[in-house]
Amino acid sequence: MNKLKHIAIAGNIGAGKTTLAKKLSKHYGWHTEFEAVENNPYLVDFYKDMKMWAFHLQVYFLNSRLNQVKRIREDERTVVQDRSIYEDCYVFAKNLHQSGNMSDRDYRNYLDLFDSMSPVITPPDLLIYLRADIPKLVGQIEKRGREYEESIRIDYLKTLNQHYEEWIKQYNLGKLIIIDVNQLDYLQNVEDFALIISKIDTEMHGLFSHQR
Ligand SMILES: Nc1ncnc2c1ncn2[C@@H]1O[C@H](COP(=O)(O)OP(=O)(O)OP(=O)(O)O)[C@@H](O)[C@H]1O
Numbered sequence: 001m002n003k004l005k006h007i008a009i010a011g012n013i014g015a016g017k018t019t020l021a022k023k024l025s026k027h028y029g030w031h032t033e034f035e036a037v038e039n040n041p042y043l044v045d046f047y048k049d050m051k052m053w054a055f056h057l058q059v060y061f062l063n064s065r066l067n068q069v070k071r072i073r074e075d076e077r078t079v080v081q082d083r084s085i086y087e088d089c090y091v092f093a094k095n096l097h098q099s100g101n102m103s104d105r106d107y108r109n110y111l112d113l114f115d116s117m118s119p120v121i122t123p124p125d126l127l128i129y130l131r132a133d134i135p136k137l138v139g140q141i142e143k144r145g146r147e148y149e150e151s152i153r154i155d156y157l158k159t160l161n162q163h164y165e166e167w168i169k170q171y172n173l174g175k176l177i178i179i180d181v182n183q184l185d186y187l188q189n190v191e192d193f194a195l196i197i198s199k200i201d202t203e204m205h206g207l208f209s210h211q212r
Pocket residue numbers: 011012013014015016017018019035037043057058061082087088089092093140149
């Protein structure tokens with residue numbers, strides 16, 4: 001059996017990471033590490049003015065995610081993490097730079113900081129990427145009704161999705177499961193959740209599980 005100690009769930013805003021992390025935690029008895037959303041001192045300002053707050057927010061997320069990675073490593077339990085540190089850098093920061101919301105010098109500064117941190121970043125044993133198209137993301141963002149997310153534009157979600165696909169195509173730091181969640185409702189539908197469990201069980205116990 002392949003022991004999984006650190007599982008990370010990756011995916012765009014509204015993909016359903018938190019819901020899945022909670023369900024997996026209940027099913028397997030895994031401990032959870034969630035994103036610090038409510039106490040985030042920059043998120044509300046960032047959505048009002050991305051150009052002004054992009055760098056501050058990215059540094060905040062990078063630090064908070066590094067602390068998560070350290071806690072997970074020190075924890076004896078198996079932990080499921082809601083979003084990996086790689087997404088902050090290779091999806092969100094990259095997207096903000098390419099869209100002109102983060103200047104060249106801020107982006108270089110950020111990448112240097114990420115490089116300096118990289119010796120202490122350990123990748124998850126298993127990464128579960130939730131792939132979702134724009135209508136699904138929009139539907140779920142609307143459903144949860146966070147006021148500060150009302151200003152999110154379709155373009156922003158689209159370019160994030162493109163960066164997600166580029167990143168996942170070359171991801172080779174550990175086991176990877178890609179789940180297309182467009183037609184799934186693993187919160188309400190037992191069969192949909194069972195499908196995900198069977199994929200994870202295959203990685204843990206399967207004859208054909210392999211290191212990518
Ligand atoms: N590195 C980042 N750069 C910019 N925004 C970020 C970053 N990381 C997280 N966020 C923002 O923080 C908020 C919370 O993250 P998100 O909604 O993706 O998590 P979640 O609530 O766990 O999502 P899910 O619906 O998949 O459970 C979102 O508005 C998201 O855009």
